[in-house]
Amino acid sequence: MSQDICFRIEAPIAPNWPNIELLRTSVLNCLASIFQDSSFCDSVSMITSELLENAVKYGDWDDSDHSFFKLRVSGGEDQVQVHVSNPVDAGSADLKSLLETVEQIGRFENPALAYQNRLKEIAERGEVGVSRLGLPRIAFEGNCDIKAEVVDGVLHIRTLSRN
Amino acid sequence: MPLHSLVADNFTLRVRHRGGGPVEVCWLGRVDARVPSALLEPFFAELLQAVRELRSREIHFRFEDLEHFNSSTIAALVKFLDQALLAKAPLVLYYDPDKRWQKMTFEVIRRLGRAGIETRPVEG
Numbered sequence: 039m040s041q042d043i044c045f046r047i048e049a050p051i052a053p054n055w056p057n058i059e060l061l062r063t064s065v066l067n068c069l070a071s072i073f074q075d076s077s078f079c080d081s082v083s084m085i086t087s088e089l090l091e092n093a094v095k096y097g098d099w100d101d102s103d104h105s106f107f108k109l110r111v112s113g114g115e116d117q118v119q120v121h122v123s124n125p126v127d128a129g130s131a132d133l134k135s136l137l138e139t140v141e142q143i144g145r146f147e148n149p150a151l152a153y154q155n156r157l158k159e160i161a162e163r164g165e166v167g168v169s170r171l172g173l174p175r176i177a178f179e180g181n182c183d184i185k186a187e188v189v190d191g192v193l194h195i196r197t198l199s200r201n
Numbered sequence: 202m203p204l205h206s207l208v209a210d211n212f213t214l215r216v217r218h219r220g221g222g223p224v225e226v227c228w229l230g231r232v233d234a235r236v237p238s239a240l241l242e243p244f245f246a247e248l249l250q251a252v253r254e255l256r257s258r259e260i261h262f263r264f265e266d267l268e269h270f271n272s273s274t275i276a277a278l279v280k281f282l283d284q285a286l287l288a289k290a291p292l293v294l295y296y297d298p299d300k301r302w303q304k305m306t307f308e309v310i311r312r313l314g315r316a317g318i319e320t321r322p323v324e325g
Contacts, residue, residue, distance in 0.1 A: 055235050058233070059211070059231065059233055062233075062269070077300075077301035077302070080300070080301065080302050081301070081302065084269075084302060087233070087269075087271065088271065088272055091235075091271060091272075091273075094235075095235070150309065153309055154309050154312055154313070157275075157279050157309060157310070157313060158313060160276050160279050160280060161279045161280065161282060161283055161313060161315070162283075169272055169273050169275075169276030171272035171273070171275060171276050172271075172272040172273075175272045175275070178305065178309070179301075179302055179305050179306070
């Protein structure tokens with residue numbers, strides 16, 4: 039990482055849907071003031087919104103401390119990390135599915151194939167409701183690695199995008 | 202059946218049709234609803250019904266001025282591809298190749314190889 043540019047955005051979030059767009063555009067505008075490449079800024083802001091959508095949809099918001107819901111975007115000239123943490127129900131099917139999706143993406147030769155495969159499944163099965171497309175989209179469009187872990191009832195998802 | 206545009210909180214699907222030509226749907230704004238299919242599926246059903254009653258059956262979706270859509274919207278769109286195919290309504294998806302996110306999305310959709318579905322970059 040370059041020593042010339044170094045930034046960090048960190049925000050505790052209330053798990054409300056309208057906040058996602060507020061943060062997506064905030065991250066987009068912040069990065070646009072740092073990076074010349076608007077496509078890269080679009081990409082990181084997309085990653086931010088997809089991760090926040092997952093957190094709001096699948097987080098445990100009934101019996102948990104909402105202060106664990108946080109967005110952190112940090113990096114430098116060469117790379118940007120997006121880190122979203124949120125409380126989860128460790129036994130939930132949604133969490134299991136999310137962790138499986140991260141693993142599945144890694145099993146494909148490249149993220150494009152993982153994304154294309156998921157789109158094919160959606161088209162062919164005509165599934166309604168949950169799309170499970172956000173993480174494959176992040177890996178493909180964001181050209182980034184995704185890591186997920188659960189620590190003490192909090193899910194941490196980190197992506198690393200290279201500029 | 203008359204063709205109606207869809208106006209939602211953050212986005213508009215503006216429908217245009219001139220006799221004999223394709224039915225054009227311009228996607229404008231940000232499609233970022235939590236469950237976009239709840240809005241899009243009734244619109245798509247009405248669109249296909251209306252197109253069946255018109256002499257020209259081709260549908261053009263124009264995305265080039267769209268600001269943002271979430272993955273749930275992409276999923277709803279991909280499901281619609283097969284519905285258009287079943288309805289024998291050729292579908293053309295226009296996108297802005299200068300927006301990398303649009304280029305990447307629509308190139309992958311093209312690679313799905315659905316018959317009757319064409320993706321077309323809008324140059325300049």
